[in-house]
Amino acid sequence: MNRFAQFLDALSYEPRRNGKLALMAAYFAEVPDPERGYALAALTGGLDFRHAKPALIRELVTQRVDATLFALSYDYVGDLAETTALIWPAKPGANRVPGLSDVVETLRGAAKSETPRLIESWLDALDANGRWALIKLVTGGLRVGVSARLAKTAVAQFGDLPVAEVEELWHGLDMPYTELFAWAEGTAAKPEHAALAPFRPVMLAHPIEDKDFDRLAPGDFRAEWKWDGIRVQAVSEGGTRRLYSRTGDDISHAFPDVIEALDFDAALDGELLVGADGVPRPFSVLQKRLNRKTVSKKMLADSPAFIRAYDALVLDGEDLRTLPFDDRRARLEAWHTATKPARIDLSEMVPFSTWDELATARETNQATGVEGLMLKRHDSTYEAGRPKGPWWKWKRDPHIIDAVLMYAQRGHGKRSSFYSDYTFGVWRGDDLVPVGKAYFGFTDEELKQIDKFVRNNTTNRFGPVREVTHTAEQGLVLEVAFEGLNASTRHKSGVAMRFPRVSRLRWDKPPAEADRLETLEALLPG
Structure with missing residues (x-):
């Protein structure tokens, strides 16, 4: 646990992206399984200790420290983990210092009644830095400036692997990711079995500025409305159905109505919206359905979800990402006409011949949910990441x-x-x-x-x-x-x-x- 605490501390003080990548790659190289796998799970949001919440930490610390003193200290410091780590009156020598895997495996199997005693004993055994890391770990609030994608990028860098391949396999891998690290170290083959209904890294756009229009030819681009929902990837392959966010998080559980409608073989890129008869409602309505473990029947009826498809990545087993945008769009339209999938419609293309004409369309469309336009080169392939030039987003002025x-x-x-x-x-x-x-x-x-x-x-x-x-x-x-x-x-x-x-x-x-x-x-x- 002390090594993990030093790792988190170093990450929190490292401002540079490449510096964080180097720290993570070094940690994965130096720390054995399953410790490094649990660290990766923590960085990517894969750990959830349902009985260890911030309220429990507050309860434990106020049993050891005067409640008013703790409240004043917390107000000054502004961070629960840091305040508790510094103010906790430990009992040195009372317990063995736990390893990261000890904490994860014990806490995941612990009953609610056992959890306070376990956390208290670990807080007693650890030093201030270890206590800080423990509380960050069990409450899920690492806040060390590392996104899930950056952590996956670090694994790819550690093993000299394509990050897109790591992301595509991710949801088929189990914590503590021993197969992934074995592949990264070259001691085992790529875990191909994990690639069932995988997430394909999304292609993103750059914000367009006035000066950019001077070097872009209107005839080279296609335009479509930019909708105010959340970017998703709907994948249905080999009987497995999944709905991913743009960062690769599996959000299927929050949208069972959409999952039920994925009765086809395809991977689609689009915008998740809510509303009846294909008429989007405000984002605040969609927000009520996000981050839920279960969705009530009333919410399913009042806020039905649907997907407005932008692009086709895979159709009937054929990967289309290397095709030009115009070809992918034609294939998507033909597939949609033939399949008539429930809860999926197509984004509307906006005809134009000049930038001024498109600017007028952008300003005059006041439909709910339209927040601007997307511009896509007619010959652009579907590339992971944010390549400069092929795709642009032209949002309305705030x-x-x-x-x-x-x-x-x-x-x-x-x-x-x-x-x-x-x-x-x-x-x-x-x-x-x-x-x-x-x-x-x-x-x-x-x-x-x-x-x-x-x-x-x-x-x-x-x-x-x-x-x-x-x-x-x-x-x-x-x-x-x-x-x-x-x-x-x-x-x-x-x-x-x-x-x-x-x-x-x-x-x-x-x-x-x-x-x-x-x-x-x-x-x-x-």
């Missing part, structure tokens, strides 16, 4: 409002010493009502400025949350950019923003001149 900072909370990790999570509001009558939260968009220098304002203007405290001055005369106005707006019964204002971020600090503007709720209500769909 909405901009001026809002007033109302509440702030400390961040996590490197931001744990700063107030970096902000709740902001607009005017409704003579009162401010919260309309959103943002925790990015500002520079490091601006973060310091906002943090200083929060500390100097705090008027109330609610646990870790600070209420700051927000009157018509005094306060900080934030220029907030966001992608869309939906009605919401969960928020006092009645609206919910899509991807809000701070785009500018308006020190020059008095709070009384911030926007009003009516301005946002006018943006609601329909």
Whole structure:
């Protein structure tokens, strides 16, 4: 466990992507099975200890430490694992220091009643760094700047393997991935049996800028609407059906209605949406179905899911990814006409002859769920990753409002010493009502400025949350950019923003001149 703790610590302090890859590749080379496999599972989100939750950690530490002292310390540090690791009054020599595999295998088989005792004994045996790593591991909040794909890339780099092949096999492999590491080290063949209904790494687009249009010929590109859902890959091969997110996560369990409809032999790339009769509903409705282990009958009836297909990767066992886009699209249309699959329709192609003509179409289409356009070269093959040139995304310009900072909370990790999570509001009558939260968009220098304002203007405290001055005369106005707006019964204002971020600090503007709720209500769909 100590070696794993040192590994996590090094990753958390390494800012460079290549540096993180080097650290992971070295760890996989130095650490034996099954330890390295469990570390890989932790980095890719493959571990779930259902009885070990943050609330349990808080309960354990407040049995050893005064609750008020812990609350004050947690408020200052801003991170549960770090606070507990530092404040925990251990009993040295009480227990043997566990290995990573000891923790994983024991905790996965432990009953709910056994879990507190196990975690307490391990916290006693470990030093501060080990306690920090243990809590990060069991609560699933590593926060070391490593995505699942980056971890898979590190395995590929360690074994000099194509990362696309690692990703395609991933969902057919079992933790602790001994077959994968044996293949990477050259001591065993590629585990071909794992490639049943695999995930194919997706092709991504670059945001287009005005200057890009000067060197692109309209006749070389095809356009289709960019829908505000989630990018998915629907795969049905050899009797196995799976629905993947764009990062390769298997989300089949949350969409049984879509899985039931995959009664064909194909791998399709598209957008997952919800709505009846092929009419998309706002993203907030789809969001209610994400990250669920089970979906109720009522939710299936009220929010039916469907796929708007963009591309065909495999049809009837034939891999089409090396074909030009126009050929893949023609094959997709012919297949869809012949198969008539339930819950799958086709993305609409947008005819145009000039960029100005396409710009007009982009601005005038106000249909719910349309957030812009996709541009794809007619001769582009389907390449994994984000190659520069073949595909572009042309999103609508974001909405901009001026809002007033109302509440702030400390961040996590490197931001744990700063107030970096902000709740902001607009005017409704003579009162401010919260309309959103943002925790990015500002520079490091601006973060310091906002943090200083929060500390100097705090008027109330609610646990870790600070209420700051927000009157018509005094306060900080934030220029907030966001992608869309939906009605919401969960928020006092009645609206919910899509991807809000701070785009500018308006020190020059008095709070009384911030926007009003009516301005946002006018943006609601329909």
